[in-house]
Amino acid sequence: MTEIRLKNREQIAELILDGPESRNALDADNLRDIAAAVNKIAEAIPSVRVLLIRGEGKVFSSGRDISEVDVETDDAHAFLAETFAPVFHSIRALPIPVIAQVQGAALGLGFGIAAAADIIFAADDAKFGSPFAAIGAMLDSGAHHVFLDRLGYHRTMDLIVTGDFMTGAEAAAAGIVSRAVPAAELSEFVEAKLARIVSGPAEAFAMEKGFVQKLADDRPALAEVLAEEATLQESARRTPDYAEGFRAFQERRKPNFE
Structure with missing residues (x-):
């Protein structure tokens, strides 16, 4: 059992x-x-x-x-x-x-x-x-x-x-x-x-999971993928993790995704 x-x-x-x-x-x-x-x-x-x-x-x-x-x-x-x-x-x-x-x-x-x-x-x-x-x-x-x-x-x-x-x-x-x-x-x-x-960006991971599952299930055309990627990337840009990741790269340090 x-x-x-x-x-x-x-x-x-x-x-x-x-x-x-x-x-x-x-x-x-x-x-x-x-x-x-x-x-x-x-x-x-x-x-x-x-x-x-x-x-x-x-x-x-x-x-x-x-x-x-x-x-x-x-x-x-x-x-x-x-x-x-x-x-x-x-x-x-x-x-x-x-x-x-x-x-x-x-x-x-x-x-x-x-x-x-x-x-x-x-x-x-x-x-x-x-x-x-x-x-x-x-x-x-x-x-x-x-x-x-x-x-x-x-x-x-x-x-x-x-x-x-x-x-x-x-x-x-x-x-x-x-x-x-x-x-x-x-x-x-x-x-x-x-x-x-x-230690990674949780919000980006959540968006990635949903998007990759959608691509796997629906198999949309390339043009649709490109358009959706642009929309999702802008959503990611508005998160604290995105800002922290960019600043860490620019400052040559490890990001702290909270």
Whole structure:
């Protein structure tokens, strides 16, 4: 059984999937607990400036906990559409950077939780793919969209039909994850990135997150992008962070984004 823990480290919120014995498998109650934790984080903004999602033990998450699922009465549609999807959207909607730290497997529902993050830092030997052929199920949790977008048709079908996994290094090369580092260095690497993010311009990051998501979802024409960039940059110019950043550059010192 997996426990969802929320830990606050000053400006860093940490959402922990804690069930090493179950390989951090997630059931409906876990998803509701994640949703509740995300709501708490949203209420704590701006004192919280970044969210880290990670799993305890050797894996990030092996996916949905099906150990006690009754296939005759299980409602897969309701589980995904009414329980998982709102969690995915709530993570994505947070106006702060969200980092997923992935070691070991991130499969099915586990991959979906990681994919909701803005940045995925993975161990080079992590595992990503589609294990569903072994149980006669469909790839889900948004993975079709991610795989097709980054890998194309043939590689996506390869992973689905063969059940083969990509390593973290292969996933980074394909753009499935942000970066892959040696497993022994992953925690230290992520902590360094968290420290950099919390000292950055929070308002600009929030605008960037919304804009990049919009571009990814809508794929507007270049002319529209240029026009929107100009509008957003003027909005950024009016923030204290923008003024501080420019003055720091001109004065050849490190900016202090408060």
